[in-house]
Amino acid sequence: ATPNRIVASSEVEQTYIMIKPDGVQRGLVGEIISRFEKKGFLLKGLKLFQCPKDLAQEHYKDLKERPFFPNLIDYITSGPVVCMAWEGDGVVASARKLIGATNPLQAEPGTIRGDLAVQTGRNVVHGSDSPDNGKREIEGELAQWESVQTPWLIE
Numbered sequence: 001a002t003p004n005r006i007v008a009s010s011e012v013e014q015t016y017i018m019i020k021p022d023g024v025q026r027g028l029v030g031e032i033i034s035r036f037e038k039k040g041f042l043l044k045g046l047k048l049f050q051c052p053k054d055l056a057q058e059h060y061k062d063l064k065e066r067p068f069f070p071n072l073i074d075y076i077t078s079g080p081v082v083c084m085a086w087e088g089d090g091v092v093a094s095a096r097k098l099i100g101a102t103n104p105l106q107a108e109p110g111t112i113r114g115d116l117a118v119q120t121g122r123n124v125v126h127g128s129d130s131p132d133n134g135k136r137e138i139e140g141e142l143a144q145w146e147s148v149q150t151p152w153l154i155e
């Protein structure tokens with residue numbers, strides 16, 4: 001976008017990133033946010049949130065038949081999470097690359113999980129797996145703003 005082009009945010013791709021309770025407890029909030037900031041995506045929403053059980057079950061409903069599902073719900077509801085909406089062209093796939101593989105032992109060094117975690121059941125961060133799920137997972141009103149960096153990031 002040129003600096004003075006106005007884009008309705010519904011047109012722009014967004015992803016839901018959530019720092020899980022282990023990331024909050026381990027003091028990794030700043031580190032994880034910093035990876036997305038430094039990459040050059042735009043932060044559109046942010047809150048610290050205690051996820052209720054029913055919302056955790058809804059968020060992970062595709063996994064409800066899996067043996068680890070009860071542990072997953074206990075894990076996600078065990079303490080506050082940091083909920084974020086990040087925006088930018090290609091942000092969904094790029095965020096998944098920044099996060100790394102589901103199993104942190106298989107995640108490449110340089111990724112968040114590859115650098116900061118050792119177990120699938122404590123993999124510190126969630127990222128939407130498609131633009132449609134990004135839209136579905138983001139709730140509430142987002143900030144309408146444009147970073148002064150935009151013309152230095154986008155041709």
Ligand code: GDP
Nearest residue numbers: 068071072101102120121122123125126127129
């Ligand atoms: P993601 O998109 O990389 O987060 O992975 P999935 O959507 O497949 O799974 C969602 C989350 O469920 C993962 O991030 C893990 O926290 C958890 N999970 C997935 N597979 C397993 C597993 O085999 N064991 C355990 N304990 N947790 C798992």
Ligand code: MG
Nearest residue numbers: 126127128129
């Ligand atoms: Mg997933």
